[in-house]
Amino acid sequence: MPYRAPVADYKFIFEHVVGLTQVSATEKFAEATSDVTDAILTEAGRMCEEVLAPLNRNGDLFPAAVENGVVRTSKGFADGFKAIAEGGWVGISADPEYGGMGLPIAMTTALNDMMSASCMALGLNPLLTQGQIEALEHHASDEIKAMYLPKLISGEWTGTMNLTEPQAGSDVGALRSKAEPNGDGSYAVSGQKIFISWGDHDFGGNVCHLVLARLPDGAEGTRGISLFMVPKFIPNEDGSLGEANSLRVVSLEHKMGIHGSPTAVMEFDGATGWLVGAEHKGMAAMFTMMNNARLAVGAQGIGIAEGAYQHALSYALDRKQGPTPVNDKNGAIVDHADVRRMLLEMKADTFAARSIGLACAVAIDMGNATGDAEWKARAAFLTPIAKSFGSDTGIRSAELGVQVHGGMGFIEETGAAQYSRDVRVTAIYEGTNGIQAMDLVARKMMDGGEAAYRLLDEIQADVETARAQCPDLGEKVWNACETLRETTEWLVSQGDLNARFAGAVAYQSGFARVLGGYYHLKAALAETGTGARTKLARFYITRLLPEHASLLETAMQGAEDLYALSLDELGA
Amino acid sequence: MPYRAPVADYKFIFEHVVGLTQVSATEKFAEATSDVTDAILTEAGRMCEEVLAPLNRNGDLFPAAVENGVVRTSKGFADGFKAIAEGGWVGISADPEYGGMGLPIAMTTALNDMMSASCMALGLNPLLTQGQIEALEHHASDEIKAMYLPKLISGEWTGTMNLTEPQAGSDVGALRSKAEPNGDGSYAVSGQKIFISWGDHDFGGNVCHLVLARLPDGAEGTRGISLFMVPKFIPNEDGSLGEANSLRVVSLEHKMGIHGSPTAVMEFDGATGWLVGAEHKGMAAMFTMMNNARLAVGAQGIGIAEGAYQHALSYALDRKQGPTPVNDKNGAIVDHADVRRMLLEMKADTFAARSIGLACAVAIDMGNATGDAEWKARAAFLTPIAKSFGSDTGIRSAELGVQVHGGMGFIEETGAAQYSRDVRVTAIYEGTNGIQAMDLVARKMMDGGEAAYRLLDEIQADVETARAQCPDLGEKVWNACETLRETTEWLVSQGDLNARFAGAVAYQSGFARVLGGYYHLKAALAETGTGARTKLARFYITRLLPEHASLLETAMQGAEDLYALSLDELGA
Incomplete structure (x- = not known):
């Protein structure tokens, strides 16, 4: 069952539902003409169809694993990531000054939707990197920007976010990781972080960890937290990889889904890091990354909803089980009223969730382009709705996809169950x-x-x-x-x-x-x-x-x- | 997190909600006094708590597998099944003439609920055997009854139901398996059956397959189908195991859940079988088994809902994440409004589903005890509701259980995900x-x-x-x-x-x-x-x-x- 990127749907929603034209009418996004956005969606869609979708089941069957302290990713994932990087897709919305395309977040949202539909486990890597890019653009020093942004945008390096600790989940303020000044402008970061998606991999390049930790004079709770860039390899001044930093993957989690995405327990043991943003203001910087990621996680849900829908429709068109109400010979099950009902629920909710997600993206873009407080408030208001309804729709749609398949839905080879297991996390991570x-x-x-x-x-x-x-x-x-x-x-x-x-x-x-x-x-x-x-x-x-x-x-x-x-x- | 059998809940529902007293007021069930039912529930509950629950994760981690043509079950499952058999729990509602306890189906429904909560994959075996026992009691010849019932009821032998074929799922009438008279009263049964739960195991004894197949003069569609008893080993007259029958497990399915339950593709190659019920009337006999199993599958959903609830509550009482609205120190997450909301949804729906399932069971019991057409109609009407709402509640409750756990819910070691994966099949099998x-x-x-x-x-x-x-x-x-x-x-x-x-x-x-x-x-x-x-x-x-x-x-x-x-x- 090949995945077909729903390019026409994005175009329709952009034009008739969420008004992307108002975004391209701004100076900042003047280059986002429909010719450009169409071409990008088509090309990115083709990559998702041809390169990512064939990797999806592999990632499920052969999870990332730690071998001799090194994370080995699922077969084909390194090539898949290379295709994402070489297409320039990591940096669709990144600053052109550092090599990004400078296009609206609405475009990145569509990309995340397509990457998730075709291979959510792998697509999570560039998704997190996008968030890190945005956080650095807004909060990092010029030196850090110059060193990290070009390589993150090109996909040479990848980014992670390190918030959670065993005792500090939703209550981020309870974190215990510490950072001490080294006296040379850098810091020694120590602590254990859990649930670090793509905490390591074998794609080459650097893994750039944004880590929340507390300075010696940091207050208790969220107000005393600072943010640090802690790379796996300490870059030399010319950007080449220097010595390995004092950090390691302790273990990977065994998860219900997205097996292809290595979810690491990370240990930082006096690792060298650099402050991002002001001291004690780490939460503000991290929230930039999290808000970005929240919309993106909503898009993951929408992508899975789409993938599960196409997959179920294909089965329903093919599978014959005796006469149906509209075909008294041996009709396909798509002609049974309740199968139609399930498919239409999937399709109608996917459209609704996608429109909400893209409306949120447009509000973000308008806020960025105009600085207008009302647009910013609109974006802030829609973000939790886009995240939750996108993920709920993914879960519900994948569930219906299993049901359309009947007994075959419970058999892993069919692929319906994987959608359901993979998407489950979207209602949990980046804030339940x-x-x-x-x-x-x-x-x-x-x-x-x-x-x-x-x-x-x-x-x-x-x-x-x-x-x-x-x-x-x-x-x-x-x-x-x-x-x-x-x-x-x-x-x-x-x-x-x-x-x-x-x-x-x-x-x-x-x-x-x-x-x-x-x-x-x-x-x-x-x-x-x-x-x-x-x-x-x-x-x-x-x-x-x-x-x-x-x-x-x-x-x-x-x-x-x-x-x-x-x-x-x-x-x- | 130890499972506690909700014995007090069954007692309350029996007494105050579904009126089990009217059942024990009948002559047929005069022995089902509350002393007896309390003792049975308590003892069966203890077995589920102490013997079955500790096996649950093992079954998930180490699925049943075919080794050299023989099914090897998960570690501990053979001992677990022995405990079920020796307690007499397979035959709670079976005919005392053949060694059963002759107690109401309401009691068996409670048992299935508890077995499913503690180890659904293993509990599915006796559940199917119960259904086979009922089908034989109603439709088999005295010879078959005498040979099979005592051993099925004692748990020496187990039973399966063989309906589905690759092209014949919901449309049972499309089946192609054939049966030809051997001339000695037996039949040669040939065909491939799929999705055969507990199609084989290594518990010892016999595996008794009830197989739907078509006689040479059988009409097309469901009206031409007959039912056959096709044992793995052909029993000698004294009930000892004779030669192996011409049937085999081709393979086991890789499923989303209930990994401990071997789901077999079965091949019957001129296997010797005996007619159960009249020629061409196989569907009627199979429906006895399926109606029984439908209520039982509803009970599986209820059991998982209960298990997931207890599991989530335990976590919510233990897990601390900062101040809560009712505890400004470091309160447990149970004190967050939305965590309460989720737990109460689980608890309230479990009660509702359990009451519906037990009301259906009481209607079946009253129909059996009195022959009254209105009770039979009530039972028939409630069966699809009990099956679907029980399974939907199990799925929804397990889903909420994952959510209560936050990030830990997506990690397999936690156990919340297993409930969710296991229960998913209940909305599918025995008729979606x-x-x-x-x-x-x-x-x-x-x-x-x-x-x-x-x-x-x-x-x-x-x-x-x-x-x-x-x-x-x-x-x-x-x-x-x-x-x-x-x-x-x-x-x-x-x-x-x-x-x-x-x-x-x-x-x-x-x-x-x-x-x-x-x-x-x-x-x-x-x-x-x-x-x-x-x-x-x-x-x-x-x-x-x-x-x-x-x-x-x-x-x-x-x-x-x-x-x-x-x-x-x-x-x-």
Whole structure:
């Protein structure tokens, strides 16, 4: 089942749903004309189809492994990474001054989607490197930029992020890694980090670790944390690789999925590092990387949703199991109502999640291009929604993909199960979806709901127009917006943050459901007559959008009932 | 994290929710007093805790494998099976004439739940044997009964069901296996069967295959299929094992989960078999086994939901990650609202699914004890709901269990991922949940909805009483029942079966949601004051029950939109 990059879908969404034209109308992104973006999507898509997709099962069957202290990656992965690097795909959105293409994040988001659909385990490597590039662009000294950015952008070197420690997961502030000044401007970094994706590999070049650690005078908690660049090999002044740094891979994790991605326990033992950003301000720099990565993880989910959909559709078109309601001979199972229902759920949700992700990317790009605070607030507001709904959609779609395959879905050779196992991590890493939801209802509503209301105002102005053209669907989306507005007002009015947290995940999902309805409606309106987009929009709005009601009702239940059962009663 | 069998929960549900007392009031089950059932549950529970649970990870890490044509099972599984057999647990509900305990299916359902929670891969073996025992009790000749039943019930021998062939999955009628009379009352059975759970093992004794095949004069489709007992070793008259039959394991599947359960491709090459039931009536006999297995698979899902819950709760009580809303020191993550929300969803849905499964079992028992057609119709109606909601709950709960663990959930050593991988098959085998839903809205509504309405009448009579005692919760459940009634009326009124099929899965899930609300309400009413049951009921009814509205709305959308997109448009 060959993967086909959904280039036409990106183009349609760019043009008709999320308005990439406003991005290319800015000076910063003037070169992102549709000719350029089309060519890039087509070429990157071809690489994903032809080079990455054939590696996917290999990565699952033959995981990365530590041999004599060195990480050996899955067969073919080194060549696959070379193709990514040589295409220039790591640096699509990186600064042209250092060799990047300087194109919108929207393009990188589409790339991550395609890389994930074709080989998520390998695609995670450039994804993290992109995030590191952005963090360095914003926070590093000119010396560090000059040394690292060209090589990260070209793919000669790769980047990692080192936050988590055994006792410090979601609570990053509990970290114990230390950094001491060496007196020569460098620092000695010590500590153990876990869950380090692509912590090492055998692709050659350098592995550049961005490590959170505390200086001797750093306060407790997140305010006392600094960020350091700690490379595997200490570069010489000419950029060639010098001596090995005092760090090592202790072990790799055995994971449910993305076996091809080495997830390392890293030990730093007085390793030489250089400060990135100001002392004690490491979290700010790391958040640049994490916000970037959050959208990218959403894109991973969308990619898997797409891959699982294409894979399941192919099976459903091929597999015959007796008469179907619309074919009284031996029809393919695609003609069974419930198989259609599953495929359409996958397809409709993939479109919704992709539109949300690309809308978030456009907001980031507009914020970067214009410096406008409202765009920045829009990007900040949409990021947790894009991350969580993208990953939830990937999980749900992969699950449905298994189900479409029936018994074959449970057999690993089929490949459906791998999508399901691989994508599971997207709801967990870069902040669990629960953490995203807490961010959404607390930090992203510190403006009193202004960003949320502004988005709703815009949507409802659009939907108002749509109601004339497409009354039945327009009406449903309008009503859903009203419910979402009321729920938002309720949340904002809760002085007790925990009352918001109690409904945060439901609110986050409900918001995504409504946004999905809006983007489907826009897609339908962009067609003349009743084409495929309109039919899919009708499916979404009549069968998936209704879920928003119970989600948003649940979002307003408050925290009290959650604590009614004592811990003893929970265990009884 | 040791598993604790939820014996008190079964007892409570038996007594206060599903009315096992009416079963023990029958002559057939007069011995099933609460003293007896308590003792059995306690003893079986202890075996699951002490013997089976420690084997679970072994089965995952070291799958069953074929060595020189012989299946070698995971380390410890042979001893585990011996414990199950020696406890008499295979035959809890089997005919005492052949050595069974003659206790209600409700007891076996609880056993399957506990075996699945502790070691699903191994528990699947006795589960299938139970089904074979029931099929033989109902359909086999006295000779076959005398030869096979005592040994199956004692666990000396085990049973399998052989339906699926590569081209014949959900469409069983497409099977090609053949049986030819040998002239001595036996038959020569030939064909290839796939997905044969526990098709072979190294526990000793015999492996008894019930095989669907077509006689030379058998019609096409399901009406021409006969059922045969085809043992691995042909038994001598005294029951000792004779010569090996002409059958073999071709290979074992590599599966997403239940690695410890050998899933075989079986080849029958003129193997000697004996007819079970009448010629060409094999499907009827097989359906006895499958209906039994459907409820049992629902119980597997419930067991995994319970196991995943206990496992996640233990982690949440232990894991500290900074201040929580109710503990400003370093509180355990159980005190975060969203972690509570996840745990309560797991707990509340497990209770709902367990109650539905045991209500179905009680209906089967009452049908068996009284021969009453209404009880039989109730059992038939509840079976697809119990199977699908049990398995869906297992999948959802295991998924939440992974999420509660955060990053650790994706690491295989933690064990959360195994629950998720193992349980996935329960929505697929014994008829996918989509097939269950088609059965529910077509075959189980051939009575014009009578069975459904009778159940709703009973529920609403109960809820009417409850509304006085517990007005807010009672009101919500009452309204949900009304919506369910209207949806049922709409479905029944659809002459076009495909209009029902289009909403079948949503209806099936919606029905389960409402039933869950009813059983939670009953649990609350059984308490004096506001105890743990009432608090959990409130959680379910305010946060999970609302989903019924969107599900039932979706159930009434008809088939048209599902076929609006052409196959080309699906692929575009």
